[in-house]
Amino acid sequence: MSTDIYYFTGTGNSLFAARHLASRLDATLKPMAADAGTARIESEADAIGIVFPVYYGDLPVLVRKHLERWGDMKGKYVFAIATFGGAAGSSFQTMKGILEPKGVHLSATYGLHMPQNAFRKSWEDNDRLLDKAKGRLDRIADDARSGRTGINYPMFFMKPILILLHETFLPLYYKGLRKYSNASLGTDYDTLVHHSDKSYASMEVCNGCGICARVCPVDNIVLEEDRPVWLNRCENCLACYDWCPRSAIAGGISQKNYHYRNSRVVVADIFRQKSR
Ligand SMILES: Cc1cc2nc3c(=O)[nH]c(=O)nc-3n(C[C@H](O)[C@H](O)[C@H](O)COP(=O)(O)O)c2cc1C
Structure with a gap:
């Protein structure tokens, strides 16, 4: 098979x-x-x-x-x-x-x-x-x-039960996404998700290495003057936030100062996601 x-x-x-x-x-x-x-x-x-x-x-x-x-x-x-x-x-x-x-x-x-x-x-x-x-x-x-x-x-x-829970949490998800994307009531779900990168910013410790752009699965990040700029087609995957070697990205849905990456995967594996 x-x-x-x-x-x-x-x-x-x-x-x-x-x-x-x-x-x-x-x-x-x-x-x-x-x-x-x-x-x-x-x-x-x-x-x-x-x-x-x-x-x-x-x-x-x-x-x-x-x-x-x-x-x-x-x-x-x-x-x-x-x-x-x-x-x-x-x-x-x-x-x-x-x-x-x-x-x-x-x-x-x-x-x-x-x-x-x-x-x-x-x-x-x-x-x-x-x-x-x-x-x-x-x-x-x-x-x-x-x-x-x-x-x-x-x-x-x-x-x-799970569907009921999901329905219960949905208004909260929407509220959070509206906050991150700075969008008005009634904005559709996909737009809210894609625009939630408006909450992201790079901090002083960013050295412009560009790993955030390379790990982004949808090429949503470009570097301008050695700083990441998000292009509003975010998937919310947290790759830029969590794979940044200097934890230099703030914002998004992640708990403040909490960073996670799977310990059995390396950054090069994430780069490869964009190629066949
Ligand atoms: C934007 C976002 C939303 C999430 N929503 C849920 C959720 O509704 N329920 C849940 O159990 N986990 C949720 N999670 C956790 C992830 O599903 C989980 O950690 C997953 O294994 C991450 O997979 P990855 O490492 O392949 O990206 C969410 C994570 C993110 C980034």
């Missing part, structure tokens, strides 16, 4: 998961960010995996738009893994809503508890979480190899 694994990452958790799976399944890793200019996404593989981080209880905008551009993937074994700090929210519902009208059946969905990249959870041990995740990914690989279907995270009885 040939397998393509599409992934999107900001701080490395989803890449860590996608890479581990790919090694177990002898699969090809495909960064979704590299498909920015592709109007129709096609794959020759028999099976497709999708690994992504949960943002605001849903799919990242880039992932949603990637799925919307899928061509004919009917008949393939498609499985999805949401990495998150707490819960998958509505992300699989959104995914099904896009894929099912295309005739693509989501064969299995999995939630993967990973370190929270946006705020500190002092009671969690990140290394232990990553080791535990590896075990779960091994089992997911076994499922994929045997073409096991019908595995659904969240379980059917949890779904309404």
Whole structure:
């Protein structure tokens, strides 16, 4: 069985998961960010995996738009893994809503508890979480190899609870995004996300190294006079904020002075996300 694994990452958790799976399944890793200019996404593989981080209880905008551009993937074994700090929210519902009208059946969905990249959870041990995740990914690989279907995270009885929680938090997410993007009431979700980089600024310690621009999966940063300038197509992935070697970026949704990057991933891995 040939397998393509599409992934999107900001701080490395989803890449860590996608890479581990790919090694177990002898699969090809495909960064979704590299498909920015592709109007129709096609794959020759028999099976497709999708690994992504949960943002605001849903799919990242880039992932949603990637799925919307899928061509004919009917008949393939498609499985999805949401990495998150707490819960998958509505992300699989959104995914099904896009894929099912295309005739693509989501064969299995999995939630993967990973370190929270946006705020500190002092009671969690990140290394232990990553080791535990590896075990779960091994089992997911076994499922994929045997073409096991019908595995659904969240379980059917949890779904309404998670969706209700998501609906409850949504106004708060919108409020935060409006603040960061300096936008008015009624601004649509995608614009709020893309413009939330208006809250970012580089601090005095910035030495103009340009790593922020290189890690940005959507080329949303240019350097002007050795300082980053954001172009309002932000995905909120925190890559610029968290991969800055001098922690010289302030603003955005991350808890103040909290920085996270997956300890098993290096910055060069993040650079590669933009190339096939
Ligand atoms: C903008 C943003 C929104 C997030 N929203 C959620 C959320 O709604 N629920 C959750 O459990 N984790 C949330 N997280 C945490 C990430 O989903 C989690 O840490 C993920 O594993 C990060 O993946 P990455 O390292 O591949 O970018 C959010 C993170 C960011 C940056």
